[in-house]
Amino acid sequence: MTFRILRALSVSILLLSSLAADTRMAPSTNPIPLTVVFHQSVLNFSTKEAQAVLDRGNQILSHGTHVTLSLKGEVGTFALGNGVANCNNLTELFKIPADVIVVREIDCCGKATPGPFAGCSGPGLPMIVLPAHQNDVQLRAVQWMHEFGHRKGLCHRTCPDGALMVPAPSIGNINIDPCESNILEGVTPNPACNACDIQTCDIPQQGGRISIADFVRQEFVEGIPYVPDIEYTAADIQYLDTLLNRPAEQAHWANAVVVLGMTGDRKAFELLKNFLERDIGPISPDADSAKLAVPIALGYLLAKTGNKEVFDYLRTGLDPTAWSDKVHWRASKGQRDDARDAHLTRLTILGLGLSGRREALRSLQSLLHQLSVRDAFPRKFKEGTGKYLREAIQINQHVRDVGLAQYYRDSETALFAARR
Numbered sequence: 001m002t003f004r005i006l007r008a009l010s011v012s013i014l015l016l017s018s019l020a021a022d023t024r025m026a027p028s029t030n031p032i033p034l035t036v037v038f039h040q041s042v043l044n045f046s047t048k049e050a051q052a053v054l055d056r057g058n059q060i061l062s063h064g065t066h067v068t069l070s071l072k073g074e075v076g077t078f079a080l081g082n083g084v085a086n087c088n089n090l091t092e093l094f095k096i097p098a099d100v101i102v103v104r105e106i107d108c109c110g111k112a113t114p115g116p117f118a119g120c121s122g123p124g125l126p127m128i129v130l131p132a133h134q135n136d137v138q139l140r141a142v143q144w145m146h147e148f149g150h151r152k153g154l155c156h157r158t159c160p161d162g163a164l165m166v167p168a169p170s171i172g173n174i175n176i177d178p179c180e181s182n183i184l185e186g187v188t189p190n191p192a193c194n195a196c197d198i199q200t201c202d203i204p205q206q207g208g209r210i211s212i213a214d215f216v217r218q219e220f221v222e223g224i225p226y227v228p229d230i231e232y233t234a235a236d237i238q239y240l241d242t243l244l245n246r247p248a249e250q251a252h253w254a255n256a257v258v259v260l261g262m263t264g265d266r267k268a269f270e271l272l273k274n275f276l277e278r279d280i281g282p283i284s285p286d287a288d289s290a291k292l293a294v295p296i297a298l299g300y301l302l303a304k305t306g307n308k309e310v311f312d313y314l315r316t317g318l319d320p321t322a323w324s325d326k327v328h329w330r331a332s333k334g335q336r337d338d339a340r341d342a343h344l345t346r347l348t349i350l351g352l353g354l355s356g357r358r359e360a361l362r363s364l365q366s367l368l369h370q371l372s373v374r375d376a377f378p379r380k381f382k383e384g385t386g387k388y389l390r391e392a393i394q395i396n397q398h399v400r401d402v403g404l405a406q407y408y409r410d411s412e413t414a415l416f417a418a419r420r
Contacts, residue, residue: 064176113223253290261297264304299351353392356399
């Protein structure tokens with residue numbers, strides 16, 4: 001059971017080391033000062049933790065570049081939102097006057113990709129990241145430096161082993177190639193160095209391709225990448241089902257949910273439906289993220305199978321009141337049922353968009369029309385949902401024209417270009 005990872009969510013910086021070497025100049029050795037702020041709900045984070053990450057980050061940057069970073073003053077705090085970066089507040093968070101913005105959780109990075117995320121940035125933008133604590137400084141340093149790469153204009157790449165700019169960097173991903181070094185140092189590189197080359201790439205894992213068990217245990221910095229061709233067995237489906245029933249594995253539940261959708265297996269619908277609808281009362285943040293990934297996973301499943309049961313389930317979920325009959329969990333003690341239901345409906349809209357199915361498009365268009373002529377929906381729901389519907393209709397048409405794989409290639413390129 002193996003994976004072929006599509007670099008739709010991992011665009012590459014071309015490596016032309018001989019040409020790049022000719023263009024290098026002596027870089028500045030002055031540290032780049034960074035202001036750091038954290039949301040007031042983030043616990044146990046201070047100037048000490050920020051400095052520890054930047055110190056470790058400088059060690060990472062030394063693997064191929066002369067760039068160094070420094071902490072500018074003491075870390076500050078901000079109060080915007082509840083400490084969770086989502087699609088509704090992402091634009092406002094990027095407006096905060098700071099270089100590094102530390103939040104409790106990142107659920108959105110401006111694209112229809114299942115989270116959770118460990119970071120979000122783009123050319124010239126602040127770095128939205130997660131806090132570091134004593135036991136995860138090295139991992140957070142890699143993730144912060146990964147986002148620093150995006151801030152300076154670097155794209156994703158996958159094939160080279162140990163690269164900092166892979167989609168799911170771990171503590172061993174510290175390598176920076178000459179082209180990336182030129183961009184980080186502000187040296188004008190060969191034009192080819194600044195190109196994002198989108199292609200399919202095999203990721204070796206101990207002499208073979210990465211297994212489902214290893215894949216779902218990765219922490220993806222910017223969302224779970226779409227995998228178009230999965231080779232799996234009945235034992236793999238059973239493994240994912242077992243993992244979703246182990247509370248100790250909650251950190252990996254969201255990945256398992258999305259992979260189930262990508263398998264297209266006939267058993268995946270019941271497993272995903274049961275996972276979404278189980279539990280009563282407040283649930284953990286990891287469980288919440290995993291449940292919220294189910295509508296997107298069902299969209300993948302519908303795209304692969306055209307299963308009428310899946311379509312009917314998603315179509316029913318376009319009515320937010322329908323969710324109260326199916327789910328009885330909450331993300332927190334204070335979450336209202338109508339807020340949860342509206343969130344599930346908006347994710348269902350995106351799932352139907354990603355399916356690329358004509359019947360899904362007709363349902364989305366019908367709901368958009370109903371929002372404009374009916375008074376049955378709350379005004380706040382109508383205002384927020386209209387934007388999701390228009391986006392999902394465009395996604396559906398794009399996916400139907402070129403397929404999910406090419407859609408993710410196109411969307412990653414367009415998103416990165418828009419942030420330049």
